[in-house]
Amino acid sequence: MSITILGIESSCDDTSAAVIRDEVMLSNVIASQAVHEAYGGVVPELASRAHQQNIIPVVSEALKRAGVTPEDLSAVAFTRGPGLMGSLLVGTSFAKGFTTALNIPLVDVNHLQAHVMAHFIKRSPDDNTQPPFPFLCLLVSGGNSQIIKVESYNEMTVIGQTIDDAAGEAFDKCAKVVGLPYPGGPVVDRLAKEGNPKAFALSKPHIPGFDYSFSGLKTSFLYLLRDKIKEDPDFIEKNKCDLCASLQTTIVDILMDKLYKAVKQTGIKHVAVAGGVSANSAVRTAFEDYARKYGWTVYLPPFSFTTDNAAMVAITGYYKYLDKEFCDIAKAPFARVEL
Numbered sequence: 001m002s003i004t005i006l007g008i009e010s011s012c013d014d015t016s017a018a019v020i021r022d023e024v025m026l027s028n029v030i031a032s033q034a035v036h037e038a039y040g041g042v043v044p045e046l047a048s049r050a051h052q053q054n055i056i057p058v059v060s061e062a063l064k065r066a067g068v069t070p071e072d073l074s075a076v077a078f079t080r081g082p083g084l085m086g087s088l089l090v091g092t093s094f095a096k097g098f099t100t101a102l103n104i105p106l107v108d109v110n111h112l113q114a115h116v117m118a119h120f121i122k123r124s125p126d127d128n129t130q131p132p133f134p135f136l137c138l139l140v141s142g143g144n145s146q147i148i149k150v151e152s153y154n155e156m157t158v159i160g161q162t163i164d165d166a167a168g169e170a171f172d173k174c175a176k177v178v179g180l181p182y183p184g185g186p187v188v189d190r191l192a193k194e195g196n197p198k199a200f201a202l203s204k205p206h207i208p209g210f211d212y213s214f215s216g217l218k219t220s221f222l223y224l225l226r227d228k229i230k231e232d233p234d235f236i237e238k239n240k241c242d243l244c245a246s247l248q249t250t251i252v253d254i255l256m257d258k259l260y261k262a263v264k265q266t267g268i269k270h271v272a273v274a275g276g277v278s279a280n281s282a283v284r285t286a287f288e289d290y291a292r293k294y295g296w297t298v299y300l301p302p303f304s305f306t307t308d309n310a311a312m313v314a315i316t317g318y319y320k321y322l323d324k325e326f327c328d329i330a331k332a333p334f335a336r337v338e339l
């Protein structure tokens with residue numbers, strides 16, 4: 001019998017609902033929240049309110065596009081954390097209410113695991129692009145930078161992670177100081193195409209193991225601007241593209257250096273990337289270069305699965321459903337957690 005899962009994602013500033021039937025995505029609806037643009041970052045209270053307004057229309061649209069009714073659902077999977085507490089509460093409460101009304105199981109999903117699991121969403125029944133186990137996954141988003149050893153759908157070990165800022169945060173915060181709108185990552189990516197990646201040398205961390213650090217880079221970027229602006233007040237305006245290209249290339253070098261070490265040490269050459277920063281063109285090019293140079297087999301998610309989406313929640317929920325790993329209705333969302 002077919003298993004049909006409704007996924008709900010509300011951990012940050014995207015309200016999303018998706019339907020998956022037996023690994024195949026039937027719909028994936030995302031309502032982004034433009035309200036935060038004016039503030040240069042996500043405002044938690046505004047995010048919660050926008051989720052409240054969006055959740056019912058987004059779920060209705062996801063069911064409609066999938067051609068299913070609530071009665072067709074086997075279970076509802078929702079992001080329980082990590083994320084913004086107020087935002088998580090909206091998706092969690094909706095999922096609890098909906099499953100109670102339909103008398104079907106509730107499945108809680110870890111947002112980080114879901115980003116990795118995005119690689120298992122099939123866009124058609126004959127889509128066979130999923131990575132084999134074990135593989136390494138570089139998870140790079142606004143809140144995380146981790147290297148994860150993935151041994152099965154539910155066995156994932158973080159072997160390296162940031163000790164301070166995430167890669168996405170480095171993109172966004174540096175973009176902010178050069179006056180770019182939020183989120184800065186995609187804008188830096190665009191401007192970097194016109195710039196020289198070797199124009200400015202920025203600091204790279206020296207920390208042991210597979211861990212990352214991006215706070216030193218952020219500081220060195222700030223100091224560079226401070227010193228150069230003293231010489232020429234129009235420095236940023238005149239060098240925006242070179243600044244973006246230098247920043248982007250440094251972030252990508254930092255990410256790839258540690259990933260290369262992890263591949264060498266583990267001997268695992270199937271390497272995937274996930275999370276918002278995996279949309280970055282230089283990250284994607286670096287993965288393809290490393291594949292050619294070092295014989296890696298790489299897995300780049302489609303752009304629609306790089307940022308927060310409910311299809312990744314639904315596929316994670318699908319495998320938990322198969323294992324009968326259901327969520328007690330009394331469980332609360334959590335803001336912080338490791339994988």
Ligand code: KG4
Binds near residue numbers: 144280307
């Ligand atoms: O995974 P995600 O949507 O949200 C979190 O769960 O954090 O990631 C958002 C992050 C932001 O920092 C955004 O600037 C970054 O992903 N991002 C990019 C690009 N597209 C999104 N960073 C660099 N280049 C991009 N093209």
